Amino acid sequence: MLLTIATTHSPATELGHLLHKHPDRCQSFSLTFGQAHVFYPQAQPERCTAALLLDVDPVKLVRGKGARLEQYVSDRPYVASSFLSVAIAQVFGTALSGRCKDKPELAQTPIPLVAKISVLPCRGGENFLRQLFEPLGYTVSAQSHTLDEEFPDWGQSKYFTVELQHTLPLSDLLSHLYVLIPVLDDDKHYWVNEDEIEKLLRHGEGWLTKHPARAQITRRYLKRQHRLTREALAQLAEEDNPDPDSAEESHAEEEAAVEKPISLNQQRMNAVIAALKKNNAKRVIDLGCGQGNLVKSLLQDSFFEQITGVDVSHRALEIAQERLDRLRLPRNQWERLQLIQGALTYQDKRFKGYDAATVIEVIEHLDLPRLGAFERVLFEFARPKTVVVTTPNIEYNVKFENLPAGKLRHKDHRFEWTRLEFQNWAKQVAEKFGYAVEFQSVGMEDSEVGSPTQMAVFNC
Template sequence: MTLTADATTDFTDSTELGYLLHKHPDKVQNFGLSVGSATVFYPEAMRESTCVALILDVDALELGRSLPKYSPGEFALGRYLNDRPYAGASLLAVAISRVFKQAMAGVCTARPDLPDRELPLRITLPSVPCRGGSGLAAELFGPLGWDAQTTPIPLDPEVAEWGDSVYVDLTLTGTATVAAALRHLYVLLPVLDDVKHYWVGEDEADKLVRAAGDWLGDHPRIELITERYLKHRRELVESVVDRLVPDATPSVQAPRDPSLGELRARAVLAELKVVGAKTVVDFGCGEGRLLRELFADNTFERIIGVDVSSRALDSAQRRLRLDDLGDRQRARIELIHSSATYRDNRLRGFDAMVLMEVIEHVDADRLPALVRSVFQESRASTVVVTTPNSEYNELYDGLAADEFRHPDHRFEFTRAQFQDWAAEIDGYDVRFEGVGPMDDTRGTPTQLAVFTRREDTV
């Protein structure tokens, strides 16, 4: 990232930018971060124009260690092999807050007259994830006074038919105080990406209010900004909106509402109740969202949570507090490290199996292996499957037409594709339901299938 300030009649010597940033133009300075290091230097420092550069060097091993115990849908090496070292997103935002902390706060003891002065600034970021189309940058930065110019970066310059990637070369031009410019970047870079590399809790909501409290309440995209910045945690989003917009009415915009996950869990539980299942396997259990609901209902006598990620299972064990349970209750639930695409004799003979938002994380050429393992080998009486309905995606705020809802999704079925796939599974009858708000044309955001094994199936 580079930030360039030009001299004005009120700011005759642009090298005074060094006072505002607390970084001397004649020095190269290095700063240690939890995931690597940041370097600050001045490619240009002249009276007429001064440019400061911030270079982030990400240590993949340190990043892998610092990530939360589990990220839904991650593949085995995803925390080590990813775009974080090359993309200006949440890691760059953290570096900005670490390196330019005093500048963001508008503190300059050496020249207290400088922080309140607005400067003509130009900020360049050569690779920024922009999930939602390149125009999203203008929608976010434009209301704050910035002219946002984006150049989409192709997936491969040599293969034009592959089209553009989700990354853009972003240039922001405008007049602002340095403190305001840095705070805008700190908040909006992770929003453009819609991914954060660290846990988001109540303290993150407080940070958002501190960094954006003077402008976010009036921003036309406040809902998108708060939802993405806070990783779509609805309770945190509502707390921030209530603080910044006291008279705001609750949002009824459903497509990006995290409560859809609760609706899915309730729909699955209802189907298990209808068939009278007593023993249940939850494939891809993750951190235990559905397991918690199953365990709270004593009609489920035996519950197995299965996941390919040992970190996810560790997190589920802590979330469910299994170590604190008495022997009788502890015997009801078990966590197993396994996969829906491999045969596992421990999973035979159960009343029901659940794959809630799982199949879309499996490579298409591995789906036959999943069908063989779940339906032909394990042979549960009932199998409940939920998956996104790709037709509904265009209703999502900020999601481009050709984007998936999660970066780890290998595909997303339309309703017809899902029904065609389900109809090819031998030995089971299937019916379909919708989960979430209904759109007359596009259906519901989640589609659900209930497979019932035929009694004559050997």
């Protein structure tokens, strides 16, 4: 397997200082699974390229393990995987840590870098590859490989030649590669335990907490071990926000205080329920149910036969359950309800089988780069007959006397759209996934700025 790193930083040969490997020498390093070789195919002041060639010994991989034929006949010696991550850590360890004895300031300086991996398994395809690297600022070029050139009908393989371009410190590039190469491969060649959490947090410091795919990165990096994944995500959440549920509750209260004078929340619930009944949707899933405002209203209406609330926050679901427990309903009515924890940007088979999905004041909490993933989860994979989406109308914010000019209604809102922006988004989604869409105003409508809430109803 081959990794090359090139720069046009001037003078480019300073890459040798950063990697602690002299451009005029070819060096070899013995690893437990083979040999690593470092050399420079190009070393000019204008451009310098360092290569890390990993020669994996397939016999060493299975020695003492009761080897079988399929263990010898595999892609492990030839593709970028956790073997390459280990080689990066051992051969480029000083550069990975961000240290450079001769040029300490250069180690922290963003420089133009191009990393190329000759054969990278991408379990999840090119889209997943881009979801990992593009949010970090990389320009990604990927060339797919056919399964067999003599049999093109067999289709494309999971292997790509990948080129990543960015201007950043070398240590950041190496950290990204160290973590994300095994994530793309979705495997590791060694036993994963609690020590891997520390490695993930150390090499993910400064970027992983804000990465839109951090949950999927964490799960794959830890070989899908649920206990380790939960522990790592909890620590990442603490880094990102020492008390995220408390902050979310506080922000929600602030938003409710802004909208309370016009009773907007109740108007929103009434409009959504009316849309559901109009479309005869009796089995409803509320995505991003929060503390259960809509779920409570649906449960009190015998028209609805099955009601599911989904939220990523355990605390929000606990509060929802506490509120619902106060309802005095016959025992058989409770059988219509379930609350489940889940993320809206990942496929989940539990989201399927409903007449309608409601997404009430949710999309504005998603980072814009993650909207595409959410759209596919909802409109392509879950694909209910009816989808009801509401979101704030930012044009109306000037009408709220207790909202400072230029501020969004909720501190966690990533964006708030104008009426035109929302309608353009909804029409594009409808066209892409085969839905028709209608729009409705919620709340008192102003002749200049419209209504406080805008609603789209999708039908297929």
